[in-house]
Amino acid sequence: MVFVSRQEHFNAAHKLHNPAWTDERNRDTFGPCANANWHGHNYELIVTVKGEPDPETGFVVDLKALSDLIQTHVTEQVDHKNLNLDVPFMRGKMASTENLATAFWEILRRELPAITPAQLHCVKLYETPRNFVEYYGG
Amino acid sequence: MVFVSRQEHFNAAHKLHNPAWTDERNRDTFGPCANANWHGHNYELIVTVKGEPDPETGFVVDLKALSDLIQTHVTEQVDHKNLNLDVPFMRGKMASTENLATAFWEILRRELPAITPAQLHCVKLYETPRNFVEYYGG
């Protein structure tokens, strides 16, 4: 079993705002992240799959195909978008890094079999160089 | 003459949209950067000053004081903000990296004498790790 990873990126706007709460509670909980007029990030996304290398190619997965799949089904859906307003799969959820990572996992787990028998292992998402989350599907 | 630099960062939303143009011309010119609902970035800002080291301290400028000045007068004015809507000194200008860098230069040139006789040399602003601008005031 070898673990193979591909890093992609996207730039997006969001805010942390719970519509069931008052503005005051949103500000107390989320601080400047609750700014009504949004802020944004350069997100970095690392997707890891695991499997046996194919003896004929030496590959667990063709990284060009994995990159294309991540771009088509994930990063192009969120790049230069507003994560609260423009992204159907984030509707009704807080636009936190945790919720983005688990939403990306669901998409990738569904799409990955189209390109490889390898299994999805981890989705790692950097919101900033110093803040990041990892989700292993469990 | 020694050049001394301090790097700070901020996270903000913006869009590239000229209000004098039609939506179509904005989309044709700015592509996804014109998305009506905004997108955003983790900006990295490097400010360089130049001067003679003080023989008693070994410093051209106290970097703690330079960092505080950049934060107070620049990064706290834009961090977790919308660069088009929330920032008085960007009103009426396109929120491009070029215009941000020149606006930051004007602020820093005005404020720097309060902490040092050293002169402002360069404002370098990364919008993404692969796109950045530099302004030397000329």
Next chain:
Amino acid sequence: MVFVSRQEHFNAAHKLHNPAWTDERNRDTFGPCANANWHGHNYELIVTVKGEPDPETGFVVDLKALSDLIQTHVTEQVDHKNLNLDVPFMRGKMASTENLATAFWEILRRELPAITPAQLHCVKLYETPRNFVEYYGG
């Protein structure tokens, strides 16, 4: 279960020197790291916690609160300090990256319940960009 990480940093002096040994044995074992007059590093510390995202906030843990806790209880205790002389919780221990990481784990495990029901998962400590350790508490 989602894993959430926050990176902090500190700058410190140390030496590797076992007081039960002769100077010669210290030099033979630790090489230049045994220099009597100390040397130092820019340490980078990544703290990972794990838990379920709260549906109301989307957070496993408030990263601002985690950052503050790491700074108050860990990095401010060691920043601009001598790890052999100035840090009570390192007294009587070799100031190796391994021992720092396990000491930081004990502090964080004790303090974390004050801010979150999430559990401490990993302390990762870079002594240099090419040398680092990880501790999972086991």
Next chain:
Amino acid sequence: MVFVSRQEHFNAAHKLHNPAWTDERNRDTFGPCANANWHGHNYELIVTVKGEPDPETGFVVDLKALSDLIQTHVTEQVDHKNLNLDVPFMRGKMASTENLATAFWEILRRELPAITPAQLHCVKLYETPRNFVEYYGG
């Protein structure tokens, strides 16, 4: 149990080419990576070992000894080499990142007991900053 890692690097040429296949199938499968005249990379290699810190040294493993071992037995065998032509332990295998990582694991597992009772935990190999593999020996 503490995990200790050391990062080394090497620069090498390779191509992805299965000699049992036609040129056309190689091009269809590997794209520009099949270029007959080779291409190359700056590889970054991170080796992780795990064990108990020695109370007298504070070390799981002497990182200078681990660095020397990785250089002697791995990176000097591949640095400024052609991975398809010049490296005996890659003969008859595709020069993929997956196969390099597993070959490095076998070498390191064999050589590590000469310097430490700690166990090999992971070989992580970056082919580019955005493509990397990990092998844990299982």
Next chain:
Amino acid sequence: MVFVSRQEHFNAAHKLHNPAWTDERNRDTFGPCANANWHGHNYELIVTVKGEPDPETGFVVDLKALSDLIQTHVTEQVDHKNLNLDVPFMRGKMASTENLATAFWEILRRELPAITPAQLHCVKLYETPRNFVEYYGG
């Protein structure tokens, strides 16, 4: 005058070998870089242009257009290639980082007027993260 930069990358094989010299002199001069079977690198290329921001767009140059131009005329000509064998504009020259940078400058100076009135200012080329050259055309 504002300076605007775009970073691109490519992966290539090369060797340092002067065909007018004996193999021994090549080895004595270039060491492992003279390996007959090639080695390679992940090159990082930063192109800087200078000009006045357009008041209607806020841009010195459209960075998407600059990126496309660099890719079409430079990086796609060298990516996954052998710099000694596969690249017409390097024929008869040593494949050093210096000569690559000056060759890229000539191409970019010729092509840049097609997309912008801004002027080429600098070509910066990293062969490795620790070795790089800059050329300003003078």
Next chain:
Amino acid sequence: MVFVSRQEHFNAAHKLHNPAWTDERNRDTFGPCANANWHGHNYELIVTVKGEPDPETGFVVDLKALSDLIQTHVTEQVDHKNLNLDVPFMRGKMASTENLATAFWEILRRELPAITPAQLHCVKLYETPRNFVEYYGG
């Protein structure tokens, strides 16, 4: 004229302390950098030389020779040392990044002619990833 750069690193301890001042004035001026028991950094040093590429080698300077020269005359003199106590060329000076950079410049300007007709252009020294100085000799 092409500019060629090599990056090296060293780890050292220091403090900012003017012996002509009271302890109180040192603390007021230098804050935690004045800690009597020292602190330290992982310094990164970039040395830039300029000259014409040699047509026979393609080199402005042999970067292996430049690296060896920097290590012998600069980084080995300061690595794993106390910059205030152990380094003859820093005696009687404040151990600031500014003073280190200008001292390194003097050494390199004196030693460079032994390996190349190229001229020293810049010494750039990072004390931390966010604080750095540049000296061009003027």
